[in-house]
Amino acid sequence: ELGSSRLLTMADSTVSRLESSAAYAEKKKLFQLFEKLLQDLLVHKPKDPIAHLISTLKVPEVARVILLGPPGTDLKLQAEMLAAKLNLVHVFAQDICHEAAKAGKPDGVEAKKLIDSGAEVPAALLRKLVLDKLSSKECVRNGWVLEGYPPVAAEAHAMVTAGMMPTTVICVEIDDAEATRRLVGRRIDESESQVYHLTDNPPPNEKVARRCVHREDDKPPRVAERLAAYREAIGPLRKIFATTLKPVDGTPPPEKLMESILPLVTTSLPSRAPRGCPRVALLGGPGCRATDIGDKAAARYGAVAVSAAALLHAASLGDGANAKRLKPFMVDGVPSLDALYVIPDELIMPLILERLGKEDVRKKGFVLEGFPATASQAAALDK
Structure with missing residues (x-):
């Protein structure tokens, strides 16, 4: 009987220690920590793993957000608002080209020449500029919100392979009818850099209305092409970013839409760590x-x-x-x-x-x- 009692006491003590250790690991998120470090090692494959891990632990956890959506969702405005509210770096591919060119970087100069001539920047060149920007000190320190990129699955795979994994992917959703209505009704006042809409935000007077232009990209045939291209690309992108993708209804006004987006932004990737009991x-x-x-x-x-x-x-x-x-x-x-x-x-x-x-x-x-x-x-x- 004494032996049995002693065994039960030892078992209770062991269980108590195990439960205490499990509670500590859950509270301090140890599983998530080691999962993140292992992922980082496998992506970067450093020659000195220990030195790399020490460096990685010094990097703050920040939000890394991708904003996707069909033409007509005004991702630029949402990206600007999100960057301002969370102190993130707003990253837009075309702006990066101009920024890199201004800094005298050869890739930036080459990209800007192509843009100025009306030519398309090759995907590989644009990808390099985007990845360089996301690796910059300000993006690593503050986090970033990437507007409308990657456009296709190949670029998404390249980002993930390079270790640029977003913590949150927001997919702003509107149907094709609403997107067409927004785009076809859009008018641009190039002299004042103002954007109007024939019904939602019409030009203030006839003089302004006469100088507004209807861009080719916003005319029905081209709008249909743009929407078809987006619908074809978004399916594979959804699969690649399945664990971090958050769909959001894009029909509310900009301020209300931002209220829906903000709570979805996180600073850590989803974890496969064991979860404690509810x-x-x-x-x-x-x-x-x-x-x-x-x-x-x-x-x-x-x-x-x-x-x-x-x-x-x-x-x-x-x-x-x-x-x-x-x-x-x-x-x-x-x-x-x-x-x-x-x-x-x-x-x-x-x-x-x-x-x-x-x-x-x-x-x-x-x-x-x-x-x-x-x-x-x-x-x-x-x-």
């Missing part, structure tokens, strides 16, 4: 059916449903001092509607924490129904 607090006002929803959620994910109200009810049935202190907050044995808000923390927190510390909850996780109800309770849980 720990969910399910809150809601009167009539929200938190208990029903909580029970179903717990069953769905194999967690334990923990009801604050049920714990209070059970505790109030005893004859001890705490049971007597709880009784005024009960109505027919059930906590009153405002009970969780007014019961002293020293009465309710031990009940909650004791239940959450039970072995079944530690192993399976929990869905905590209707709790915490106050900021102090939330702080106690977090602690």
